[in-house]
Amino acid sequence: MDDKRRGDKLPVDKRSGFVHWTDVRNEFITQEEQVKNDVFAKIIGSLIMRRKQLKITQGQLAERIGITQANLARIETGEAIPKLDTFYKLVLGLDLEIVLLPNDSKDKSEQEQSAAKEYSFL
Numbered sequence: 001m002d003d004k005r006r007g008d009k010l011p012v013d014k015r016s017g018f019v020h021w022t023d024v025r026n027e028f029i030t031q032e033e034q035v036k037n038d039v040f041a042k043i044i045g046s047l048i049m050r051r052k053q054l055k056i057t058q059g060q061l062a063e064r065i066g067i068t069q070a071n072l073a074r075i076e077t078g079e080a081i082p083k084l085d086t087f088y089k090l091v092l093g094l095d096l097e098i099v100l101l102p103n104d105s106k107d108k109s110e111q112e113q114s115a116a117k118e119y120s121f122l
Contacts, residue, residue, distance in 0.1 A: 040081065048076055050094045065089040 010019045010027060025034060051061055062072040067086065074080035075090075082090065091098055 041078065044076060044078065047090055047094060047096075050096060054094065061090075061093055065093040 010023050012019055029037070051058070056064075058072045058076065059069040062069040065086075066089065071080065075082050075086075088098075
């Protein structure tokens, strides 16, 4: 009987002795899940950057949008995915605007391109 577990064949870096996260990720997470997780991480990262730019705490933002600080912390760490209405409250609470832009940058105005660079998540 083969007792090998999934992931036992992952390559180990010779210098560090560690397995690279990308190898683990490729072994256990489907490409579709990877894309979804990457997009979510970029969105949440943009929200965190904006909160810090405004110099407000999690507690202050949570109070501003009507959720608990603990729930906001779970969202920011990726432990929880906010419902659309909570996401919208976050956007408003951070004085942001949701802008969906086509991938073709030829159609974007200079202002849209600048905004996309600063708070890009797609």
